[in-house]
Amino acid sequence: MTGLRGLLGAPPIVVTAGVEVLAAALEAQGVDVHRTDWRPPEPGTAAALAVVASDPDVAGANATAVARMTGVRPHLVSVATAREVIPGMTGDTLLHAGPPLEWRDASGPMRGAIMGALLYEGIAASPEEAATLAASGRIELSPCHHHMAAGPMAGVVSPSMPVAVVEDGGRTAYATLNEGLGNVLRYGAYGPEVIERLRWMEQVLAPVVASALRITGPVDLRAITAQALQMGDDGHNRNRAGTSLFLRTLGAALVADDATPASRRAEVFRFIDGNDHFMLNLVMAAGKLAADAASGVAGSSLVTAMARNGTEFGIRLSGTGDRWFTAPAPTVDGLYLGTFTAEDANPDIGDSAITETVGLGGFAMAASPAIVGFVGGTAAGAVRRTLEMYEITLTEHPVYRIPFLESRGTPTGIDATLVVRTRIRPQINTGIAGKEPGVGMVGAGLVEAPMACFVAAVRALAGSRRR
């Protein structure tokens, strides 16, 4: 708050926590009072919070976990075919966003993306055949998060898709390459132009980028993201700067790489230049790498995943390992494209909340005032929400910094006990998919993670700590 107060040349302020009579009395004396949003903890969590609070190992476990999260140095090393690199991926597997899901529970955009993937793979010849096949149970649906991957929106990864391979020493994570906005598979569209674009990505984009990466060597995604936050990105729904910097990194190789035809390299340059979200998927793979590095620390209440499958919202904690804690996916408060309205919107969907999980996206919106043109709200509100996220996080990111807050690190590492205790829910900014299969993107907006996930997670963590 120093910067903001300094801006107005105001004296120090008094912060009151909940006790309105005190605030009113101070104001009557001419004191500048800042009311915080303090409330009692979420009902039914007092016992679990007491267990965690009295556990002498939790603070250390959280410090260990969040240090692992912020210490990861993700590099894009190559682009490869999903079935050849992703562990546990067979020719009959489709990965999807969010916690585990059956076809019968899948929302419209998830169904549309699964149908599109089966068309793209040539496993089904028509949308109807694809839907029948998916409903038959002969296709294995498995969360991206179970395969060291993260997928935006529907997040469907099929065996032939090219994926970015992101590494930090021995650890690896994966994400598909971004298709652009509008009628794209990840928003549930599956028309011929969607399938055609996916084929072009497989046959042109992937080999050209892979070849260029052999010239550039590993691309430091953390450095690009840190710079991009200085340039108005949040790393989730605004990636114009990150995409620009990535293209600068790749550009000279694209100019000079005689291993691929110049016309295809120019096509690839134009495709990435035409898609300011290109960097998102790389940030997500980097985020997955950081979150996985932080997982499995006994006693830690650090959130290591927030992910939505379009039906349910799920989270994981470091101290409870691979277990998901889910609640119905919320609806998004957003801006709609063209003639679409909230009536057309699917509930919240996608693994992209991995960005918020690692201190970007909704947590970094104070770095990204221009994002409000895409997701709604005001620049002042974006700053206010970032300030609020410091209340529920364990640290400030050492390299992701917010220039307007005098280079303060982004609020990083959600502590589930702080969410339950303060009742401040993590803010996510996100795209909005049409609820019917085949429609695609209808808007973008803001959403808060459901409290029920955090309540269940904190209770489970407490259960694991009782002796």
Next chain:
Amino acid sequence: MTGLRGLLGAPPIVVTAGVEVLAAALEAQGVDVHRTDWRPPEPGTAAALAVVASDPDVAGANATAVARMTGVRPHLVSVATAREVIPGMTGDTLLHAGPPLEWRDASGPMRGAIMGALLYEGIAASPEEAATLAASGRIELSPCHHHMAAGPMAGVVSPSMPVAVVEDGGRTAYATLNEGLGNVLRYGAYGPEVIERLRWMEQVLAPVVASALRITGPVDLRAITAQALQMGDDGHNRNRAGTSLFLRTLGAALVADDATPASRRAEVFRFIDGNDHFMLNLVMAAGKLAADAASGVAGSSLVTAMARNGTEFGIRLSGTGDRWFTAPAPTVDGLYLGTFTAEDANPDIGDSAITETVGLGGFAMAASPAIVGFVGGTAAGAVRRTLEMYEITLTEHPVYRIPFLESRGTPTGIDATLVVRTRIRPQINTGIAGKEPGVGMVGAGLVEAPMACFVAAVRALAGSRRR
């Protein structure tokens, strides 16, 4: 201020103008008081201000002039050789930054740049010979501003140098291409690596960019600059976003242009990628185009040039045409590179204050909180200074907007009478040249335009209006 106050959830504030007893009384009653910096006008200007204020044509003249300024749509159309395109440029002409200057009055970096240009042109064989020749008067020194050009720092343009050609319909402006930071000609360095780089720029950079521009067609510099302000640029000392967007615009042509060798195109891509100031010179040519469009409106107190030759700071007004109003160049308050200190600094130098003249640079710093790492100060201070510049400007720019100020247009079009009346001087952010010839860049910082220029200009304008 709405956004900032809204951020803190504070009630409306009382603004007091100068009368301290009132402010103190209000504060004693618990009212949040915002003291403005009101002062009486600059001494000795009351009569001139009265003449201008009572002139019924001035407001209309200013509206006309500033509308011309903001209405210009600059496009980069080509790169050409200075002597072939710049009007009035002969083989014996060197252009320089700022108001008119003789060699005997030239500062160290200006002398260094002139000497370097004579070495680069092959007119002199040694620095000593170059200095002797320049002192002899056989080389014509002429301000860039007299030739539809603008040059950063020393601003020296010699006949063989490639220049960007920026147009809007029938009007044209020029600027050299940016050499990068450090030991470069424009900062007064003239060592072998400086001359070699200039030759490379002439023989490789210029033809490759010119050829790529034939593929892309005219590049809309206004659109790039508007986007860059959404991405943390100020358009003067932070141009990382603008440079990125320019490279994106040019990139596909650089990949595919078989009219020039791929190895040279890759060199050019790497050169621009390695120089985040590349966009500055293009913004300056665009600014010169806008400022010239606004000049020559009888009665207008709009500032159409602020420029420094390293010895003097000069301004021009629309209503007084080509006349310069000068004062000694001020010193810059800055951050120094390596072991350099304020002792090593030359006074303020360069035509780059054309950016502030058209609503960018120091006027747009609220868009660019990260710039404080380069020029010093705080992000909060950068916002405060932008807010102050609204007090001395005629309009808010229609397309250059500041996301953090809820997309308010940048303060644009300095009214010299407002400067004199409020005693708020235009803020400029700038590089700092070493005061000795040959040294190069020593730092970057902030400076305010000297009040004496504005006093003289307002008096002259009043003189032109008396009947």
